[in-house]
Amino acid sequence: MILEDLYRLLRAGHVQAQGIVDTLTQPLVVLDQVFCVTNANNAFIDAFKVDRDDILGRSLFSLGNGEWDIADLRTLMAEIIPKTAAVVGYEVTHNFQTIGKRTFLVDARRLVHPDNNSTSILVVFEDVTESNRERAESDIILAETRHRMKNLFSVIRALAMQTQTEGYTAKEYRDAFLGRIDLALRAQEIAPGEASADLSALLDAAVTATGGNRIHIEAGPSTTLPSSKVLPVSMMFHELTTNALKYGALSVPEGRVRLSWRIEESDGLTMLVCEWREEHGPTVRPPVHRGYGTELITATAKHLGGSAEQRFDARGLIANIKLPV
Numbered sequence: 001m002i003l004e005d006l007y008r009l010l011r012a013g014h015v016q017a018q019g020i021v022d023t024l025t026q027p028l029v030v031l032d033q034v035f036c037v038t039n040a041n042n043a044f045i046d047a048f049k050v051d052r053d054d055i056l057g058r059s060l061f062s063l064g065n066g067e068w069d070i071a072d073l074r075t076l077m078a079e080i081i082p083k084t085a086a087v088v089g090y091e092v093t094h095n096f097q098t099i100g101k102r103t104f105l106v107d108a109r110r111l112v113h114p115d116n117n118s119t120s121i122l123v124v125f126e127d128v129t130e131s132n133r134e135r136a137e138s139d140i141i142l143a144e145t146r147h148r149m150k151n152l153f154s155v156i157r158a159l160a161m162q163t164q165t166e167g168y169t170a171k172e173y174r175d176a177f178l179g180r181i182d183l184a185l186r187a188q189e190i191a192p193g194e195a196s197a198d199l200s201a202l203l204d205a206a207v208t209a210t211g212g213n214r215i216h217i218e219a220g221p222s223t224t225l226p227s228s229k230v231l232p233v234s235m236m237f238h239e240l241t242t243n244a245l246k247y248g249a250l251s252v253p254e255g256r257v258r259l260s261w262r263i264e265e266s267d268g269l270t271m272l273v274c275e276w277r278e279e280h281g282p283t284v285r286p287p288v289h290r291g292y293g294t295e296l297i298t299a300t301a302k303h304l305g306g307s308a309e310q311r312f313d314a315r316g317l318i319a320n321i322k323l324p325v
Contacts (some may be wrong), residue, residue, distance in 0.1 A: 023068050026124050026155070033119035035077055037058050047127065049098040060123075064272055073106070079120060091128075102129045133162070156181060179242065180235070197230045199223040199272070203259060206234040207241045214250055215241065218262035223272060223325060232300045233323070236308070239293040240276050240319055248317050249281030256280055270307070272325045278316035286312040297321070 029037050037055045045052055048065065058084035060077075061069040072092045078139070081087065086109035093254075095101040104125045111120040165173055198220055207215045225233060249255030262276040278284075287294075294310060297319070301308035306323035 028124050029123045144221045198223045206237040215257045218260035242292045249278035255281045272323045274321045276319040284312050
């Protein structure tokens, strides 16, 4: 074999090897013993927005006017590589001038030659910036979901503990409990997370699903409630609606309820005043004992810093609920 034939074989082998390297989709560079770039594939050129002629023969750490002088990358090359034949998945994050902040998993290994005397290092970069971002977003969503589920279960447990059992049949308890759970879910839809809620929408969701069109809501001034008050306020008016269906105006076909609100100033505080007025129902008599509904409404209003008063007028129940806004 003459020298020209040997040269052609070597050149063909080089071209073939270069072709294989360029077909790889992950950015790849080959470094010599002093970490100078001896080869780079097209994926590396495209990923890092560099020119091949500008990087061949130069130290990896001097590329991009020195922006490749990355402490983690130097540690990988100078300390880890000499101690082991390969490193897989070494994470490097850096803010590049041309492509911005990116995170790469770096695989580095010595090139294996038959004489086992290779000093070249093959370095592959896997861009995991987007996958890391998506994973972080998924973790945030999962944590928020767990937090909300925990809160929801706490609400359901509280509803179960507060729903009256004495004198109730199993069916009555079930219906009352499920009604309150349904209300809690509707309140979550009105004000998800930390959002506030429009009072008009809140009252509509709290009473019309149960009382239907026989509850007339007379719109008052535009009022917004913080998320912390959405469920308690919903519970109070749901309780008034339930009692009206059982014992009050809504227990007869001709019965009606008027619900209105206004804003008042009292002792330097801005108060929301809601009035619940039942009409055309059966004759009302004051109860002998304060029932669960009355206790819930009174205690909830007090907890929110306000008050609740119920007047058992013979023509129909009148309830006034005052809350600071």
